[in-house]
């Protein structure tokens with residue numbers, strides 16, 4: 001009986017073989033769980049909602065608003081779902097709200113087609129502040145190669161009157177990503193984040209004419225931890241506008257122009273309090289804009305702007321590359337007021353290129369001078385060889401010259417001003 005002739009060696013071998021089998025099935029189990037996990041990450045049929053399956057025509061004429069609304073209702077119920085707006089189609093969508101409070105997290109809006117806005121005033125009813133509005137979401141991503149087109153020219157030329165909407169707005173959301181898409185010809189601001197945290201914007205293209213009114217590229221307010229990079233922003237107003245309530249904003253590798261440049265503000269309008277802290281703009285190019293990097297505040301405000309870094313900035317044909325204006329007054333008449341939004345800790349490092357009006361303009365408040373302005377490696381020359389160099393302007397601007405600059409800056413006051421109510425402004429933020 002051979003089978004009875006089992007010696008200890010055979011037992012050992014059998015034991016090893018069984019262990020190997022057991023272990024490999026264990027591994028398979030792990031791998032299978034891994035696959036399931038991966039399935040959650042990549043959309044399966046049951047978590048993908050193509051607007052065409054909800055009745056969207058995508059012919060650029062039919063009203064696809066209802067289809068988008070229904071696709072959203074379905075996607076909202078499923079964690080990590082994907083709404084698909086496919087390429088090759090043009091979807092006409094009226095003002096719409098992709099509203100969250102009860103949606104599952106991690107929704108992806110895969111935009112590969114084109115979404116266009118209606119151009120008849122009837123479609124806008126009594127007026128909407130937003131066209132495409134995403135609100136109260138937890139982890140929301142818009143990505144793809146698609147286009148959002150506000151068809152803004154009917155608004156710019158006042159064929160449609162009333163409040164002009166923002167093309168794409170995110171409100172009250174955490175973990176927002178916008179990537180890949182083009183937003184063009186917005187009625188007003190192209191992309192706005194209000195009361196959002198952990199925002200990432202990259203590889204986007206904003207495009208509208210330099211003379212289109214109030215068409216900010218990216219507009220931030222009351223938002224924290226925002227990164228904007230690898231993008232091209234061409235518009236009729238600020239490429240990036242940082243408003244009150246923003247902190248930890250990091251903008252890099254962005255190309256801006258035409259437009260009004262990178263702006264903090266305007267802040268403090270109608271005696272309001274404004275707080276902005278920790279803003280960095282670096283490795284950017286700016287061409288043919290009104291200003292390069294600027295801070296603008298209205299007289300009569302309170303609060304502060306602190307800890308700002310503008311570095312590695314290439315300007316060309318910019319009217320005023322560097323500007324702090326605490327007497328900002330857009331349109332109407334502004335009266336002189338003693339209170340102001342304090343500006344302190346603003347660093348300018350390695351800013352080079354050409355200007356068409358003046359290289360530097362620091363108009364600070366009489367009662368709250370700007371403090372802690374540092375200038376390091378600035379080379380700004382007139383854009384036209386025939387143009388004579390313009391002397392930098394400073395008023396109540398205090399700080400440090402780290403290096404020689406072109407043109408030389410003689411007007412910056414050294415050290416700190418004797419009158420310092422500035423601290424109470426900073427502390428109030």
Ligand SMILES: *[C@@H]1O[C@H](CO)[C@@H](O)[C@H](O)[C@H]1NC(C)=O
Pocket residue numbers: 182184205206207232
């Ligand atoms: C941005 O979009 C505009 C309009 O569609 C286009 O003309 C331009 O080439 C785009 N720029 C980049 C950098 O993709």
Ligand SMILES: *[C@@H]1O[C@H](CO)[C@@H](O)[C@H](O)[C@H]1NC(C)=O
Pocket residue numbers: 247248249250278280
């Ligand atoms: C300033 O913001 C950056 C992000 O832009 C962040 O990494 C850094 O920690 C912030 N610094 C402070 C002091 O909050």
Ligand SMILES: *[C@@H]1O[C@H](CO)[C@@H](O)[C@H](O)[C@H]1NC(C)=O
Pocket residue numbers: 334335336
């Ligand atoms: C505001 O103050 C400036 C500088 O002192 C002065 O030239 C200007 O006339 C004042 N404007 C008004 C409206 O009082």
